[in-house]
Amino acid sequence: MRVSRMFYLYRRLYVQQLKAILEYNKDFYILMCSAALTQVLGFVFLWVIYDRIPDINGWQFWEVTFMYAMIFVTEGVGSLFFEGTWRMGRLVNMGEMDRYLLRPVPVVLQVFCTGIGINGLGNLLIGGVIIWQSLVHGHIHWTLGKISIILLLLLTAVIIRVSINLAANSAAFWIKNAGNAFPLMVHNLADLAKYPLTLFPQAIRVFVSTVLPYAFISFYPATYVFGKSEWSGWWMLAPVAALGSAAAAYGIFRFGLSRYESTGN
Amino acid sequence: MSAIQIKKYRSIANRSLQNVLAYRTSYVINFLANAVNLLAIYFLWQGIYSGRAEVGGYSWDQMKTYLLVTFLANSVLSWYSETSISGKILDGSVAVDLLKPIDFQTARFSETLGASLLEGGMSAILLILFASFLSGITLPHSLFVYVLFALSLLGAILVKFGVVYLAALLCFWSTGSMGIVWTRIAVTNLLSGALVPLAFFPDWLERLALWLPFQSIIHTPTMIFLQQTGTMESLKLIGLQAFWGIALWIAGKGMWNWAVRQVTIHGG
Numbered sequence: 001m002r003v004s005r006m007f008y009l010y011r012r013l014y015v016q017q018l019k020a021i022l023e024y025n026k027d028f029y030i031l032m033c034s035a036a037l038t039q040v041l042g043f044v045f046l047w048v049i050y051d052r053i054p055d056i057n058g059w060q061f062w063e064v065t066f067m068y069a070m071i072f073v074t075e076g077v078g079s080l081f082f083e084g085t086w087r088m089g090r091l092v093n094m095g096e097m098d099r100y101l102l103r104p105v106p107v108v109l110q111v112f113c114t115g116i117g118i119n120g121l122g123n124l125l126i127g128g129v130i131i132w133q134s135l136v137h138g139h140i141h142w143t144l145g146k147i148s149i150i151l152l153l154l155l156t157a158v159i160i161r162v163s164i165n166l167a168a169n170s171a172a173f174w175i176k177n178a179g180n181a182f183p184l185m186v187h188n189l190a191d192l193a194k195y196p197l198t199l200f201p202q203a204i205r206v207f208v209s210t211v212l213p214y215a216f217i218s219f220y221p222a223t224y225v226f227g228k229s230e231w232s233g234w235w236m237l238a239p240v241a242a243l244g245s246a247a248a249a250y251g252i253f254r255f256g257l258s259r260y261e262s263t264g265n
Numbered sequence: 266m267s268a269i270q271i272k273k274y275r276s277i278a279n280r281s282l283q284n285v286l287a288y289r290t291s292y293v294i295n296f297l298a299n300a301v302n303l304l305a306i307y308f309l310w311q312g313i314y315s316g317r318a319e320v321g322g323y324s325w326d327q328m329k330t331y332l333l334v335t336f337l338a339n340s341v342l343s344w345y346s347e348t349s350i351s352g353k354i355l356d357g358s359v360a361v362d363l364l365k366p367i368d369f370q371t372a373r374f375s376e377t378l379g380a381s382l383l384e385g386g387m388s389a390i391l392l393i394l395f396a397s398f399l400s401g402i403t404l405p406h407s408l409f410v411y412v413l414f415a416l417s418l419l420g421a422i423l424v425k426f427g428v429v430y431l432a433a434l435l436c437f438w439s440t441g442s443m444g445i446v447w448t449r450i451a452v453t454n455l456l457s458g459a460l461v462p463l464a465f466f467p468d469w470l471e472r473l474a475l476w477l478p479f480q481s482i483i484h485t486p487t488m489i490f491l492q493q494t495g496t497m498e499s500l501k502l503i504g505l506q507a508f509w510g511i512a513l514w515i516a517g518k519g520m521w522n523w524a525v526r527q528v529t530i531h532g533g
Binding site: 024026027030031032033034035037038041044045048049051052053056057119181182184185188189191192194195196198199200201204 | 290294295297298301302304305308309311312313315317320321438439440441443444445447448450451452454455460461465466467
């Protein structure tokens, strides 16, 4: 299937979902505000701490807020455009995946469009403001190259985040249990990447750089953006991590799908 | 309340305790997820304290203790009880509860208490194991402090239930619970002292937090366990918990009476 056709189908499926959620508009606002509030309060937490001390292990306030916001922004993109991954447990347990398998449209595309998490809009908004402020306060020497690399790192961050979501939620093919405790746990592990990696012991550093490469969403981009010389060059691994996690996630998803038994009623 | 009445609610509490046992995998995974969070926060604080003897009036040893007590106080009232109340309202099964000769609020409180007993007990055991690996945890020496601490944990459950219940009743007016739950968690975490001790706040925010009920949930138990308050002061804080618990209970009752008239039942 051609890429342009994929985008066309994605847009059509997405718009249908959008109509559905606009039906319940009270929820729409509550979700958006709650996501924004959660993030603002996390920001207040950092602000309260930095009010007392000048730096943590050599990391300044705006450097840490950048990492923090990167985790939230990618989460926002994930829920706004790829929320369907979180519905996979339901799709598998209720046997609703049958419908998707019959259509001549890639299954993974249909899974992505199974829902929209409007809370993502709140995350994007507040996270965007925090990132922008971090960049303004970060004393950065701007060049065209730097801007394009930052954009590339944003893209790879989103790819990594969505891939991890897809892979973790594919657990639904194996764990026959309603509820998504396992993907939620994987999701929570992103907490380890909200703060500078140097705070953590070696084992955790390796874990969030390889098995679940959350550090390539927040920490390594931050080392590049703020020019931390002892980490120079590490950001170049981000595209590798993105490609690797995307391929692994798709592989896990396909493998899970081959085990799909279509139980349900 | 007569003996029969109490028996009724005790069996509800028992049922919810067994429910936790039956769904133990999701409980364990949930607990692990919280532990990850604790780990992240622990190392963040370790970084904050590196090269500093004290921050905001807390030494590193006291802060370690603070984090563990916060974790315990947070895990005695779980995500499970949070979503089960709003779930009942959203899927319409509250209609069945309206027909039962049982007080809705008391029944939900019994459920919460039943689950809390088990979850709190398990968390306590795991925390003691975890704490034995850490050095420098400041434990109180007198037995009396432990008694006060246990009392304050009970008070914390009562107040937290009040907050959770009120938030859950809001679902009568909305069609989803996630937004309300997230907001509730975010506000409670900040104003109860679960993120940072209230002493870290700027003056105005600290004063505001102390005026609100949230501080009873985390601030009070930690203050008592860290012995930052005298006996009289501790008893006063526990009295304050009782006040908030009762006030929120009455507010919940009032809101319920008003909300059931709004009920729309979908489904079938």
